[in-house]
Amino acid sequence: MDSFAMLKDGVSFDRKRFANDISLFSESLPQKKPKIEAPSTNNIRKEFKIHTSGSNIPEPISSWSQLFQLYPFLQKTQDLITKQYENLTAVQMQAFPLLMQKRDTIAIAPTGSGKTLAYLLPLISLVKNREKLKGLIITPTKELARQVFKEFVVLSEGTGIVGQLIRKRGKELEELTEDCDVIICTPLTLVHMMGENDLPSIEFVIIDESDQLFDMGYLDQVDQILKKCQGGCTKWMFSATMLPAVEMLAYSMLIDPAKISVGIQNATVSTVSQELKFCTNEAGKTIALKQMMQNGELSPPVLVFVQSKDRAIQLGKEIKELVPHTLAIHSGLDDKNREIIVKNFRTGSTWILICTDLMSRGMDFHGVRLIINFDFPQSVISYIHRIGRAGRAGETAKAVTFYTIEDAPYVKMIANVMKKSGFEVPEWMMKLKTPSKEMKKKLEKKPIKRENISSKYRISRSLRKFMKKKHQQSSEDQAEEKI
Numbered sequence: 092m093d094s095f096a097m098l099k100d101g102v103s104f105d106r107k108r109f110a111n112d113i114s115l116f117s118e119s120l121p122q123k124k125p126k127i128e129a130p131s132t133n134n135i136r137k138e139f140k141i142h143t144s145g146s147n148i149p150e151p152i153s154s155w156s157q158l159f160q161l162y163p164f165l166q167k168t169q170d171l172i173t174k175q176y177e178n179l180t181a182v183q184m185q186a187f188p189l190l191m192q193k194r195d196t197i198a199i200a201p202t203g204s205g206k207t208l209a210y211l212l213p214l215i216s217l218v219k220n221r222e223k224l225k226g227l228i229i230t231p232t233k234e235l236a237r238q239v240f241k242e243f244v245v246l247s248e249g250t251g252i253v254g255q256l257i258r259k260r261g262k263e264l265e266e267l268t269e270d271c272d273v274i275i276c277t278p279l280t281l282v283h284m285m286g287e288n289d290l291p292s293i294e295f296v297i298i299d300e301s302d303q304l305f306d307m308g309y310l311d312q313v314d315q316i317l318k319k320c321q322g323g324c325t326k327w328m329f330s331a332t333m334l335p336a337v338e339m340l341a342y343s344m345l346i347d348p349a350k351i352s353v354g355i356q357n358a359t360v361s362t363v364s365q366e367l368k369f370c371t372n373e374a375g376k377t378i379a380l381k382q383m384m385q386n387g388e389l390s391p392p393v394l395v396f397v398q399s400k401d402r403a404i405q406l407g408k409e410i411k412e413l414v415p416h417t418l419a420i421h422s423g424l425d426d427k428n429r430e431i432i433v434k435n436f437r438t439g440s441t442w443i444l445i446c447t448d449l450m451s452r453g454m455d456f457h458g459v460r461l462i463i464n465f466d467f468p469q470s471v472i473s474y475i476h477r478i479g480r481a482g483r484a485g486e487t488a489k490a491v492t493f494y495t496i497e498d499a500p501y502v503k504m505i506a507n508v509m510k511k512s513g514f515e516v517p518e519w520m521m522k523l524k525t526p527s528k529e530m531k532k533k534l535e536k537k538p539i540k541r542e543n544i545s546s547k548y549r550i551s552r553s554l555r556k557f558m559k560k561k562h563q564q565s566s567e568d569q570a571e572e573k574i
């Protein structure tokens with residue numbers, strides 16, 4: 092059970108009484124930053140599997156009331172938060188007091204465990220004076236930037252803090268950031284727009300999905316951005332995964348850093364049950380997917396991951412024949428189209444979304460019950476993030492990963508992460524050879540060459556009829572629900 096699920100299931104101490112005690116205690120203290128020593132703080136860390144390192148790490152905060160007593164959040168923000176969320180997640184418990192101290196921080200916590208709120212809330216509270224651009228949030232994809240921006244807008248309502256999503260490269264950065272406190276963008280967009288200019292007023296830089304942004308494809312841009320933010324700004328780095336080498340690199344950019352990690356590092360979320368399905372060859376994968384449809388196993392919304400934009404297009408066409416409410420999203424589409432596709436998937440008008448790893452990080456889709464890795468992931472990290480699109484905020488879900496003869500040498504790396512995350516793995520699978528470092532690196536750099544997804548494996552008439560009927564039934568159910 093992960094920390095989030097534990098939160099939902101309740102904890103052994105009496106939260107209400109605890110919150111009450113804290114509030115009585117705090118009333119007698121001076122109003123400026125009262126130091127509240129909770130009686131069971133060490134137990135909280137133990138209970139929620141919060142690990143910390145670094146000097147002078149503050150105690151975790153265990154309730155909203157405790158947080159709001161310590162820090163003067165706007166009443167409107169407090170109401171919004173407490174109405175929406177009953178408890179804090181583990182990462183929030185430790186991140187809030189740490190980030191409020193303006194400490195350089197690395198936070199690693201499972202997918203879907205509320206990391207966005209963990210950094211947005213302190214940021215909104217700390218960026219007070221509306222004079223100059225103060226905060227910068229960078230994310231690897233435009234979709235994630237848009238999602239974070241939306242959450243920012245909701246949270247900052249009434250605070251006077253203005254955020255801006257930067258996506259156009261045609262305009263001057265100065266023009267776009269005039270009268271704005273926080274900008275949210277991808278590193279590439281920002282580097283293009285910054286040109287030779289510095290970002291001297293930035294006080295807080297948040298690097299979301301930081302391990303990816305320290306990867307070769309982005310590192311140069313992130314480095315350029317950090318160099319432009321002079322004056323020792325505070326850096327917060329968040330991700331669900333972090334390999335040791337990347338972590339060392341991240342540390343080298345921080346001053347007196349603090350680290351928070353929740354649960355087992357580089358493991359999958361425990362609310363998603365996982366299956367590895369042998370499909371022999373590429374044709375077998377298409378058949379297996381259609382069989383799952385026929386058996387009624389594909390209850391929408393479903394995310395299907397493939398390894399390239401061409402394969403997303405091919406599989407999209409193939410599946411659309413069965414389920415018209417299928418769309419494919421990949422980097423070959425323009426921003427507007429990508430935005431519409433994401434919106435359609437969120438609103439339920441798209442049932443099956445075929446996607447590349449473009450969607451694997453950070454995207455928060457509610458109610459996804461099934462993830463299919465149609466193409467085997469190129470790394471354990473990709474696997475963790477892909478299946479982390481489901482099972483969010485304590486929801487339960489399933490992930491099925493297809494593998495063929497070509498993928499077989501890499502199966503053990505996924506089996507290992509499943510075992511590490513607390514799942515049962517067949518004994519024979521654990522006896523397989525773990526791929527060497529070189530093999531893993533090779534796969535990460537270049538995906539396995541695969542036969543095209545072709546319609547030569549035509550859909551049987553009976554399957555088409557079955558899907559049509561199922562589609563009709565589901566539309567009727569949805570219509571009834573709306574009524």
Ligand SMILES: Nc1ncnc2c1ncn2[C@@H]1O[C@H](COP(=O)(O)OP(=O)(O)OP(=O)(O)O)[C@@H](O)[C@H]1O
Pocket residue numbers: 176177178179180183200201202203204205206207208330331452453454455479480483484
């Ligand atoms: N305290 C809370 N209680 C319940 N739900 C929460 C809480 N905080 C955030 N959430 C919800 O949890 C979901 C996942 O949050 P978020 O997108 O921040 O995950 P994440 O940890 O950043 O995941 P990922 O690593 O995949 O990016 C969101 O829908 C968010 O609204």
